[in-house]
Amino acid sequence: MIYNVLQYLEQSAEKYPDKTALKDEYGEVTYAGLVSDARKIGSYITGVIKGETNKPVAVLIDRNLLSVTAFFGVVYSGNFYVPIDMSMPAERIDTIMGTLSPVMVIDCRQGAGNDDGIRVESILEKKEVDDAALSAIRIAMIDEDPLYAIFTSGSTGVPKGVLVSHRSVIDLLCAFDEAFSFDEETVFCNQAPFDFDVSVKDIYNSIYCGGSIVIAPKKLFMSPKLLVDFLGANNVNTLIWAVSALRIISDFKAVESASMIPKLKNVMFSGEVMPVKSLNYWKEKFPGTRFVNLYGPTEITCNCTYYVIDRDFAPEDKIPVGKPFKNSRVLLLNENLKPVTERGKEGEICVSGRCLALGYWNNHEKTAESFPAYPGVSEYPVRIYRTGDLGYYDENMDIVFTSRRDHQIKHMGHRIELGEIETALNSILFLTVSVCIYDETHEKIVCYYQSENECKKEIVAELGKKLPKYMWPNVYIKKDKLPLNKNGKIDRVMLKKEWMENNG
Amino acid sequence: MDKLKAILEDLRPDVDFDKEENLVDGNILDSFDIITLVAKISEEMGVEIGVDELIPENFNSLKAMEKLLEKHIG
Numbered sequence: 001m002i003y004n005v006l007q008y009l010e011q012s013a014e015k016y017p018d019k020t021a022l023k024d025e026y027g028e029v030t031y032a033g034l035v036s037d038a039r040k041i042g043s044y045i046t047g048v049i050k051g052e053t054n055k056p057v058a059v060l061i062d063r064n065l066l067s068v069t070a071f072f073g074v075v076y077s078g079n080f081y082v083p084i085d086m087s088m089p090a091e092r093i094d095t096i097m098g099t100l101s102p103v104m105v106i107d108c109r110q111g112a113g114n115d116d117g118i119r120v121e122s123i124l125e126k127k128e129v130d131d132a133a134l135s136a137i138r139i140a141m142i143d144e145d146p147l148y149a150i151f152t153s154g155s156t157g158v159p160k161g162v163l164v165s166h167r168s169v170i171d172l173l174c175a176f177d178e179a180f181s182f183d184e185e186t187v188f189c190n191q192a193p194f195d196f197d198v199s200v201k202d203i204y205n206s207i208y209c210g211g212s213i214v215i216a217p218k219k220l221f222m223s224p225k226l227l228v229d230f231l232g233a234n235n236v237n238t239l240i241w242a243v244s245a246l247r248i249i250s251d252f253k254a255v256e257s258a259s260m261i262p263k264l265k266n267v268m269f270s271g272e273v274m275p276v277k278s279l280n281y282w283k284e285k286f287p288g289t290r291f292v293n294l295y296g297p298t299e300i301t302c303n304c305t306y307y308v309i310d311r312d313f314a315p316e317d318k319i320p321v322g323k324p325f326k327n328s329r330v331l332l333l334n335e336n337l338k339p340v341t342e343r344g345k346e347g348e349i350c351v352s353g354r355c356l357a358l359g360y361w362n363n364h365e366k367t368a369e370s371f372p373a374y375p376g377v378s379e380y381p382v383r384i385y386r387t388g389d390l391g392y393y394d395e396n397m398d399i400v401f402t403s404r405r406d407h408q409i410k411h412m413g414h415r416i417e418l419g420e421i422e423t424a425l426n427s428i429l430f431l432t433v434s435v436c437i438y439d440e441t442h443e444k445i446v447c448y449y450q451s452e453n454e455c456k457k458e459i460v461a462e463l464g465k466k467l468p469k470y471m472w473p474n475v476y477i478k479k480d481k482l483p484l485n486k487n488g489k490i491d492r493v494m495l496k497k498e499w500m501e502n503n504g
Numbered sequence: 505m506d507k508l509k510a511i512l513e514d515l516r517p518d519v520d521f522d523k524e525e526n527l528v529d530g531n532i533l534d535s536f537d538i539i540t541l542v543a544k545i546s547e548e549m550g551v552e553i554g555v556d557e558l559i560p561e562n563f564n565s566l567k568a569m570e571k572l573l574e575k576h577i578g
């Protein structure tokens with residue numbers, strides 16, 4: 001019985017001990033080596049924290065295989081890992097660490113010092129494996145135990161830690177296997193940073209099928225040609241990437257012919273709406289490749305629906321997010337949380353099943369709000385996740401995403417609550433008040449602010465201390481007075497209308 | 505070339521482009537900055553930077569970018 005993701009890792013290590021499991025720009029590790037290293041790390045952790053389990057261990061990540069090794073090490077110790085990107089502003093890291101209170105911090109960054117946590121290399125150098133402790137931990141675990149937490153933007157300014165269990169990831173892997181049947185020849189190229197749940201699919205699908213992961217260096221994403229060469233040279237055949245990353249290649253027309261990535265079999269994308277123009281570029285260059293639109297927020301463990309591209313789309317068409325994966329139930333609910341079944345009628349995309357996250361770490365209020373009981377069933381408890389995404393059924397009963405019901409946006413592949421940006425802006429003393437809108441057409445966050453003087457440079461300097469760069473507004477507009485609506489709130493609708501009229 | 509500097513300062517008001525010489529290799533500019541920059545240069549200066557020119561060496565400093573543009577304008 002599979003109740004722990006490590007069983008997949010161990011099965012693959014038994015079948016393919018000498019096969020490369022992970023490769024980065026600094027080196028590579030075999031399946032046998034990965035298991036051995038992860039067990040050392042697990043033994044070290046459990047020794048230090050005296051056998052405690054189901055506690056958060058922060059992993060300071062880099063784009064390297066040691067980060068993934070450390071993740072598995074944490075899992076061996078019976079705890080869950082929380083990837084942390086230290087290039088975020090210190091204030092945001094402090095907020096996350098404050099919410100989390102990790103029992104240990106493991107630093108996997110290349111060339112970092114000893115100040116922020118225990119170095120992963122120093123654990124691997126000295127530590128022996130405590131077989132007895134690791135077996136005892138394994139036997140005591142159940143599949144509802146948390147596996148990882150990933151922090152995501154929160155509308156009140158405090159990031160939320162989405163806590164995902166082993167069973168949700170096991171469910172995801174079985175569903176992906178049914179839908180796509182990856183085999184041991186699969187070579188995934190990891191694009192998504194490890195603090196994004198898109199990377200969860202690379203890591204776990206690969207250990208499930210006994211494939212390999214090649215971690216692409218970050219710098220390649222500014223050089224589309226070099227990126228394409230890299231994929232070809234590494235025999236990559238499967239991309240599970242953010243739309244924004246695939247667009248770097250298509251928008252710059254970096255592919256001359258399919259022979260540049262000769263083995264490419266699967267291109268799967270998610271994170272935001274794929275423009276048809278970009279998809280058509282990829283399809284034209286790689287006619288033999290399977291393209292799949294994947295949909296779902298972190299709270300339902302990566303994806304709950306998928307659509308295999310099986311027809312041509314015109315530039316004005318919307319690519320459906322498709323139908324649910326096996327064992328995920330996806331409902332469109334109206335404002336009264338009653339199912340919408342008619343084609344073409346809009347409803348909120350709500351999900352139930354084993355794919356649902358356990359909740360938000362140490363945040364019962366937000367958990368209750370986003371994961372309510374489904375009122376359609378009163379005799380026993382059914383939990384749903386309200387995605388906040390609106391969609392409708394098309395003529396084939398495929399779901400098509402339309403928009404958000406709140407102020408969450410998708411910008412350059414990042415999920416952002418405009419409220420989090422506004423909270424940061426409104427903490428800046430020299431701003432009287434400010435508000436943000438999103439221009440989907442030009443992919444710009446527009447900040448309207450009220451203050452004595454023009455102060456873009458000063459605002460950016462302040463935001464740099466609080467928010468990661470992808471959350472900074474792209475345009476700043478000073479107003480003597482921001483317009484109010486009839487409820488006395490800043491009128492975003494009017495500001496957005498004004499912006500679109502001037503910039504449409 | 506003043507135009508280039510203006511575009512850069514608008515894109516990243518937090519960066520001192522007169523000083524920095526390791527913009528890409530030092531992870532100061534990321535891939536999205538470069539892509540936005542290339543689009544702006546095309547839009548506002550009418551220069552189309554080719555996909556082969558998108559390499560870190562051409563974007564590590566203001567000087568390197570000026571040199572790249574000179575090839576197109578000059």
